Amino acid sequence: MSHDLTLTINGTRQQIALDDPRVTLLDLLRERLHLTGTKKGCDRGQCGACTVLIDGRRQNACLALALSHDGAEITTIEGLAEGDTLHPVQAAFVAEDGMQCGYCTPGQVMSAVGLIAEGRAGTDPERIREGMSGNLCRCAAYSGITRAVLAAAEEMTTTKGERKTA
Amino acid sequence: MSVAKPLPHDAAPLHVTGQARYIDDIPVPANTLHLAFGLSERAHAKVTVLDLGPVRAAPGVVAVIGPDDLSPMPDCSPSIHDEPLLAMGEVHYAGHPMFIVVAESHLAARRAARLAMVTYEDLPALITIEQALAANSHFEGGPVTWQIGDAAAAIAGAPRVLKGSIEIGGQEHFYLEGQAALVLPQEGGDMVVHSSTQHPTEIQHKVSEALGLPMNAVRVEVRRMGGGFGGKESQGNHLAVACAVAARATGRPCKMRYDRDDDMMITGKRHAFRIDYHVGHDDRGRILGVEFLQLAQCGWSADLSLPVCDRAMLHADNAYLIENMRIESHRLRTNTQSATAYRGFGGPQGMLGIERVLDHVAFAVGREPLEVRRANFYGEAGGQPPDPRDISAQKKQQVTPYRMPVEDFILHGLTARLEESSAYLARKAEVARWNAANDVLKKGIALTPVKFGISFTLTWLNQAGALVHVYQDGSVHLNHGGTEMGQGLFQKVAQVAASGFGIGVERVKITATDTGKVPNTSATAASSGSDLNGMAVKAACDTLRGRLAEFLAERHQVSPAEVLFEGGRVAVGGAEYGFDEVIAMAYQARISLSATGFYATPKITWDRVKGQGRPFFYFAYGAAVSEVVIDRLTGENRILRCDILHDAGASLNPAIDMGQIEGGYVQGAGWLTTEELVWDDRGRLRTHAPSTYKIPACSDRPRVFNVALWEGANREETVYRSKAVGEPPFMLGISALMALSDAVAACGDGTVYPDLQAPATPERILAAVKRVRGD
Numbered sequence: 045m046s047h048d049l050t051l052t053i054n055g056t057r058q059q060i061a062l063d064d065p066r067v068t069l070l071d072l073l074r075e076r077l078h079l080t081g082t083k084k085g086c087d088r089g090q091c092g093a094c095t096v097l098i099d100g101r102r103q104n105a106c107l108a109l110a111l112s113h114d115g116a117e118i119t120t121i122e123g124l125a126e127g128d129t130l131h132p133v134q135a136a137f138v139a140e141d142g143m144q145c146g147y148c149t150p151g152q153v154m155s156a157v158g159l160i161a162e163g164r165a166g167t168d169p170e171r172i173r174e175g176m177s178g179n180l181c182r183c184a185a186y187s188g189i190t191r192a193v194l195a196a197a198e199e200m201t202t203t204k205g206e207r208k209t210a
Numbered sequence: 211m212s213v214a215k216p217l218p219h220d221a222a223p224l225h226v227t228g229q230a231r232y233i234d235d236i237p238v239p240a241n242t243l244h245l246a247f248g249l250s251e252r253a254h255a256k257v258t259v260l261d262l263g264p265v266r267a268a269p270g271v272v273a274v275i276g277p278d279d280l281s282p283m284p285d286c287s288p289s290i291h292d293e294p295l296l297a298m299g300e301v302h303y304a305g306h307p308m309f310i311v312v313a314e315s316h317l318a319a320r321r322a323a324r325l326a327m328v329t330y331e332d333l334p335a336l337i338t339i340e341q342a343l344a345a346n347s348h349f350e351g352g353p354v355t356w357q358i359g360d361a362a363a364a365i366a367g368a369p370r371v372l373k374g375s376i377e378i379g380g381q382e383h384f385y386l387e388g389q390a391a392l393v394l395p396q397e398g399g400d401m402v403v404h405s406s407t408q409h410p411t412e413i414q415h416k417v418s419e420a421l422g423l424p425m426n427a428v429r430v431e432v433r434r435m436g437g438g439f440g441g442k443e444s445q446g447n448h449l450a451v452a453c454a455v456a457a458r459a460t461g462r463p464c465k466m467r468y469d470r471d472d473d474m475m476i477t478g479k480r481h482a483f484r485i486d487y488h489v490g491h492d493d494r495g496r497i498l499g500v501e502f503l504q505l506a507q508c509g510w511s512a513d514l515s516l517p518v519c520d521r522a523m524l525h526a527d528n529a530y531l532i533e534n535m536r537i538e539s540h541r542l543r544t545n546t547q548s549a550t551a552y553r554g555f556g557g558p559q560g561m562l563g564i565e566r567v568l569d570h571v572a573f574a575v576g577r578e579p580l581e582v583r584r585a586n587f588y589g590e591a592g593g594q595p596p597d598p599r600d601i602s603a604q605k606k607q608q609v610t611p612y613r614m615p616v617e618d619f620i621l622h623g624l625t626a627r628l629e630e631s632s633a634y635l636a637r638k639a640e641v642a643r644w645n646a647a648n649d650v651l652k653k654g655i656a657l658t659p660v661k662f663g664i665s666f667t668l669t670w671l672n673q674a675g676a677l678v679h680v681y682q683d684g685s686v687h688l689n690h691g692g693t694e695m696g697q698g699l700f701q702k703v704a705q706v707a708a709s710g711f712g713i714g715v716e717r718v719k720i721t722a723t724d725t726g727k728v729p730n731t732s733a734t735a736a737s738s739g740s741d742l743n744g745m746a747v748k749a750a751c752d753t754l755r756g757r758l759a760e761f762l763a764e765r766h767q768v769s770p771a772e773v774l775f776e777g778g779r780v781a782v783g784g785a786e787y788g789f790d791e792v793i794a795m796a797y798q799a800r801i802s803l804s805a806t807g808f809y810a811t812p813k814i815t816w817d818r819v820k821g822q823g824r825p826f827f828y829f830a831y832g833a834a835v836s837e838v839v840i841d842r843l844t845g846e847n848r849i850l851r852c853d854i855l856h857d858a859g860a861s862l863n864p865a866i867d868m869g870q871i872e873g874g875y876v877q878g879a880g881w882l883t884t885e886e887l888v889w890d891d892r893g894r895l896r897t898h899a900p901s902t903y904k905i906p907a908c909s910d911r912p913r914v915f916n917v918a919l920w921e922g923a924n925r926e927e928t929v930y931r932s933k934a935v936g937e938p939p940f941m942l943g944i945s946a947l948m949a950l951s952d953a954v955a956a957c958g959d960g961t962v963y964p965d966l967q968a969p970a971t972p973e974r975i976l977a978a979v980k981r982v983r984g985d
Contacts, residue, residue, distance in 0.1 A: 074234075078237070079228075080228070080231070080234070080235035081227070081228015081229065082228065083232075083386070083387070083436070084234065085386045085387075085388075085470070086470040086899060086900050087469060087470055088470070088899060088900070088901065090899065090900035090901050091386065091900055093386055120228070121226075121227065121228035122227070122228050124227070125227055130223075130226065130227070134226040134227065135226075137222070137225075137226045138218060138222040138223055138226055139218070141218035141219060141222060141865055141866075141869065143219060143222065143225050143226075143696070144219070144437075144696030144697065144698070144869055144870075144873060145385075145386065145387070145434070145435060145436045145437040145438075145695055145696025146219070146221060146222075146224075146225035146230050146434070146436065146696060147232065147385075147386040147387045147436025147437060147696075148386050148436075149225040149226060149230075150225070150226075150228045153226055170913065173908045173909045173911065174908075174909045176908040176909075177907040177908045177909035177910075178907075179908070180384075180386070180900065180905060180907060181386070181908070182383075182384050182385060182386050182437050182439070182877070182905060183437060183696050183869075183873045183877075184872065184873035184874075184875075184876035184877055184880075184906060184911070185869055185872075185873060186872075186876065186906075186908045186911040187869075187872050187911070187915060187917075188869065189908060190908065190911075
């Protein structure tokens, strides 16, 4: 039995036929669409490595059944940059070296994009740390991550309207 | 010069765009098979029936490999050949791999692995340190004892004596990228292995041994790991060997990655310890003699437990000159996961033992703990290394309990600076005022030092090789034996290479670690990555630069010493060329533009049977001040502030070193606070996922976090006089536990020592609060 759905992934509308209704969005992205930038850390919604944006909101792709998001717009780490121009959050993570091993980084970046879009963290480092606490970094590059989110939030506020933020 | 610049990680642009590839991201051939282990559900049992029929019949299963299908059974041990790939008739821990499922998909393999019909006959299981000790279940036939002076006599003659004990929990590595391997069969039975490992040569060795092939038939490649922390020094062997065996059996590429729960159930963790101490001291807190009993939970196989426990003994002194010390180390065999390497490699446990003693002694004599620590410190090193021809150098040297001279001690100066920059004493007074005014929330503060020995204690491992090519266009291809796990090794080593040629680091391509390029590598471990590989790369670059200088010097009739490489240019006898021009000229002149480099750490000698010698090239130092708050009614707690001053020598890359220091502290504090491993009485690990095992999150980081590098070059001739920085900062986290102990002490009247155990979870803090309050 086939289960059809339509997803717009990184701006491209795709018809997808699933043979199993239990496929998670994470497995769909990684194993069937070969978008391996989204990482599988724990596969149970606890580490945040698989964070993507579903209709602009950050979610753990490992806990999202693909079929239940029929019609949704998905943004993954691969869809953030515009050509060679990094998204401000990506650029800030590089500039602040907000990483060590890098495995959690795609999730951190997506989560930061979502957090800034939510507009609740502002420029308060304490609220940013709280808002980013669903994304574990075992290397504990938390100082760099916090600095990167602060810098990107500031950059995106000052250049608002000049470029798309996510 | 590239060296000493605070450059970000080389792969940062790849990480932020999702392009950086880990094993699970490598595109695989369409016929690739996927593996899963079937695991034991019992801690110790005879397997009377292992019916794999239902597994074989499951959808998508291509093959099932059981213990009877392999002869001889491949071994996965990194040490004493006591770890067969699959349990043979007897399981030794809950999670022990019993058979391999080879299937068309990862999911099919995992589903089928649950279908085996197993009948067990339970045997007595040793789960705890106490059970193993009572059963006399030892590796090496019994305890190992090292000593200096006469601890028993010193304690007997001391004005004051105390005894105590601290339980120290283990720690799950929780590398965000789980264990993974991919094996691609080649022509003639050769194998190419992609492994998430800190030790490519060990993977090559175990795979070739398993297949009965010479090592030259197996090539191992590692571009990066998503975290290692020691957990990928030996624990990747099983996946690579299983894939190799299955690839040979099926002739198809085979891949295995552990699901997170399986990873935590199967793989080894940091050793849990119990350390008992018996101390003789004077009224001022000067320690006259110590007897340590170090009890280590090693798990079911030896793995790396022996050198881990050695290193715990080697750090039983930490920063303190104690002339009478006896350390008795028990390496206990238990029916739990085989404990393995983890950042610090036993050093943190040994160091925590003596820091606990200092905390306890300071409490007993009622003096400021930092003053008591200082009173016991080794003497500060002078400005220059001692001159061996100097007669005064023959006076009695200060030595560690294993008789290594301490010649580079800087903790008097370093802690004085930190005391000042962190306003330690003023804040201590503030904490006392707070505690006097608040009944429920109590604060604590502590400063603890770190002195950590740098070198592998297996002396022969202290070697490294490198391979450097310069292509016709002047671009540089760099390879060495170290692996990248996020510690920034590749960037640091590329900076060394760029500095060697006087070019920008962007001209250096860092390539995946590959046993086909640099052979016989040591594990990237013991903090030694940049010390060893940096020097090997420097040696290769020196060779190449020497050839280029000689060639140009001859053309310009000057001495090679007058040829200068700087800023991407080469100056010689009044002329100046671009680096790429020089390379093009040298190529046409038929100069070899490829070189290997090699390095072996000097000065080290070690007799582990006697426990004497110089196991370390040098020591790395640091100190941290942590301030915490606890809720005495619930045991909840937070780290409010942390100030660190750490010695990375003349840093190769201050940004990367600061990252290692901050990350090390947070991970170390996590070990001693929130990270708790719980086995039930049947030996099943109950904390096998991040839902129950809590590592520090972004919000757990101290609110105020001031980190600085100590400015001072390494006295020993390391690469650009830098110091290793991977492990030492981990032990700065001990200050968090001691600050919690201080906060708990503030809940009582000062007569009862908190006796806080680790990890200091809210439950343990609450128990300690009750203790000091006499509730």
